[in-house]
Amino acid sequence: MQQYLSTLEKSWFELYQHYQFSEPQKVFNKLIAAYSEKQRAYHTLQHLYECLILLESIRADLKDAHAVELAIWFHDAVYDPPAKDNELKSAELFEQYLAQDLSIDIIQKIKRWIIATQKHKVTDELDLQFLLDIDLAILAASPERFDEYEQQIQQEYAWVDPDVYSIKRKQVLAHFYLIEPLYQTEYFQQRLEQRAKSNLKNIIE
Template sequence: MTIYIDPPVWPAHGTVFSHVISDESLEELHAFARGAGIRARAFDRDHYDVPAQRVQDLVRQGAVPVSGHDVARILAASGLRVKARDRPEKLRGSLLRRWRAMAGPGRNDAAGDAWEAVGQDLVQRWSEPHRHYHALPHLLSVLRVSHALAQAGELRGAPYRPVALAAWFHDAVYAGNAGQDEQQSAHLAQQQLDGLLPDDEVEEVARLVRGTATHSPWEGDAAGAVLTDADLEVLARPAHEYLRYAAQVRADYAHVGEQDFIRGRAAVLRTLMAAPRLFHTHTGELQWDAAARKNISAELKDLEVRGRH
């Protein structure tokens, strides 16, 4: 793992700035920044912005100077790069349009205002600063993948809206407490959707949210299978994207010590690997299972190495 810095050529605040990046780990990047006295507010999703007067000092502390082109290339190869379209300021509007589309026609002003307020609250929750993986890009991904699975016929006649709503609520409460977060998110769905949707639909949304705690839908639960597969599809991404996901998960658990995290994360991954099925839709099993198991195996090996240090 290496920290890189490019030349200070980016103008702002009366000076010019450099980018400081890692080639592998946000955790490593944050640790370097803390040790070097770089302020947390200088972090911008996948890099730190540092003023010109800090560059030589940071090089002395171990940052490797490279060109701006090389920083972009290294960041892209690492899987840590956040594309412009995935930055929160771009995603909020897109997600709110999706939320409004679920309201359906014919709502009176009061109901429309209430629906809008719920959507705004959810976007704020998903934008909380302590979130790294469980943030707006993950929400959008689950919505997109679940919709694609629905379009492929995986819902087998079940309605899509409860699945989409469950995607919105499934990590709406996120404090890093497995099981509790899902229960509290389900309770939030019941509270916020009460009076806006039929009772049976609200209960279905809450049931689906609770199911994301185990990712083990019962046989014949097409809606549960679609939601859990959409939630786990990230496991089957190309290697560089999986590395980014793993780094973001570690950042989500920054409050947990390294060895405790390694033990906990490895236990989660081994449980997934031991499951008879990682994915519960035909599409997921056919398209994602092999790649996901390969990625998980690679991460387990990495955790084993890190656990020895």
């Protein structure tokens, strides 16, 4: 955890410089605590860190990089593996924490983006395309990281019967494998598409 904290702190307090949150340290502490909850194995500070590192590589391509960064911070702020409304609750938490600091337009946009990370539907909104691609970039990880990711997801679903989990997990990954293209932005299609499809193929076959 410690190795991620300095990067996370830098990201958060740069957002504070931009938006001038009224209680930056308090919200930061709450988010770090949320991503460190014991029911999490994948949706952790590691995932948050990996998303923010990817954001840096495409920051210049975004229309509103600060809003995308804020959406990344909150997109898994609420995570209960059996629940079906984590994204909605994460969006509501974002509003609860920062409504007094941001314009209604920004609040509504970022809430909509956070909720969109549930279904990953195709969109023509460039910033949202990048956000969704960043969230799925793990599928194109190195073989070692991809194996770790699969183990982490399995840990989060330890409450599910192993045989049922195995069937359902393959269905989820097969769904991603069949999406053409998997990534919505040209940037991610060129860099990650092939590796993601290879990782997915290895699991479902």
